[in-house]
Amino acid sequence: MTQIFAHRLIVADPGLTSVSGHHAAVLDVLNCEALLEQNVKVEVWHSKGADETVTKLVEDKKAASKQFFSAAFYNYIFEPARLKDQQRQIKTLVSEYQTLLLLSGDSGRNSVLFHTMDWYHLWALSLAAKWAFKASGKLPNIILLLMFNPLNQTSKYHTAPLYGIACKVLSGFEQVKIFAGDYETSIEVSSLIGVDRLPLHPCLVVSDVNVASIESYTSKSKSLLLYCGDAKANKGFNELPHLLEQLIGRVSSIDSGEIELVIHYTNLSSDIELQETEQKLDQIAYKFDKLRLIKGFIPEAQMATLISSSSAMLMNYDEKVYQHKSSGMVWLAAIYNTPLICLTDTWVNREAARLGLSHIHTQPFLLHQAIEGMFGSGVMPSRYYKNIFRPFSCWLSNQL
Structure with missing residues (x-):
């Protein structure tokens, strides 16, 4: 008999392409097994370019694995991208984020976690959320974890204003909760969007088991x-x-x-x-x-x-x-x-x-x-x- 869960959590992770680094380590921190005990089903939607070792890692962590994203999550940071190429990548990410939001259902029993977000991902998500809400009149709960500081320039363009605009748009939805990953990011983003202080989320490097x-x-x-x-x-x-x-x-x-x-x-x-x-x-x-x-x-x-x-x-x-x-x-x-x-x-x-x-x-x-x-x-x-x-x-x- 199919189990009926009280809640569904989708972890949107285009950056999960291999069993290494920060994105793979986040799976330990999520502690999906503990969430399952609370009747929460966890799904990890990751890169289509990920091999079977990623699927095995996700499933070993008691989560469902779904190859979904074709957008490059990091190429714009590590390789000099022409503006036209950058726009094409953002357009792809907007489309995939929008599809994910439309497939996720409403905020009653569905949440989507977006982590390790920079201006590029925030800009795409802000457009996707607007269009998904316009198309369906609903959004899932969106939990947004900001890892990159707006002062961290990852391209030759001054991107802090885009970071701020995207966060302002997203904060306008009642379904969206925004958290910063460290003190300095909280200060800078709060200044950009005009709030007293963004709350911090716990760090994404140590699981509950090891903290305890x-x-x-x-x-x-x-x-x-x-x-x-x-x-x-x-x-x-x-x-x-x-x-x-x-x-x-x-x-x-x-x-x-x-x-x-x-x-x-x-x-x-x-x-x-x-x-x-x-x-x-x-x-x-x-x-x-x-x-x-x-x-x-x-x-x-x-x-x-x-x-x-x-x-x-x-x-x-x-x-x-x-x-x-x-x-x-x-x-x-x-x-x-x-x-x-x-x-x-x-x-x-x-x-x-x-x-x-x-x-x-x-x-x-x-x-x-x-x-x-x-x-x-x-x-x-x-x-x-x-x-x-x-x-x-x-x-x-x-x-x-």
Whole structure:
């Protein structure tokens, strides 16, 4: 007999194309199994370009998988797009968002979660919502999570006004709830749309299970996590071989094996420079057995163990790209009480301060001097910390 659910939640995720990175990690945070216990059916509508490993991941998380989106979610950010190409991509996303909204039903028993939204996605969704409402006179509940700060310029065009206009249009629908992912995004978007302060949603990097069991992650080893996550040039991946040259032979506790160096990364890119860096790291690890390389996407529990057991984590993000761009790695470091060594001055430093996370800012050539001083420090949770680390699925169920 077909089960009848009290509520239906569609997670609209055109960016879910592979089992790696932020979009795959969000599935852990959703805690679909807990939502099912509350009689909420979860469906994940993702990219048509996703392979069977994505379908398996979604279904393993107790959600229904649907290949739906053909629009490129990120190409406009990472590749210089001509205005005509950008308009074509937005038009495709508008059409697909509109179809999704029309198929979702009314707000009585149906909700759609849109996460990781930037101006491009917001602009498309604002048009889709207007046209869907005009066509049918109804909309599902829309839960909108803003990850990108309007000040984070992802194209050569000044897009903050478009971000603000789209949010104003969407906030005009009673079915729409808008939340910001961090303090700075809340401040900027609130200013653009003329409200006192957008509320924050809990961070999308730690599931309810791991938030509830943080005390179990207390054992620290003498290790320095030099990199963690998807291999990206703007996160300092290509600078790792040079940093290793500065550390090996210059820090006695590293050479003696007292401190282990650890690098985790996932590289699904065809970028030649990233591939060359990967080869260099393999060569260094072959010669220096105190360097541990962990390759490929790892599940949340393994990521928790990796970060929580590290004595410190290195952050070497591009100052221009990450001046107003958030990173989930900071939240992971905070929740698992792992201090940061920052080689650049970005949003990362400011967020660490707001969270009460121990961090220092130093220059690459002084890295060897900074390492020893970081061991033993940690986090002093702030009020902001407690707001960010509320259990996500519990919060989400209250929005349905």
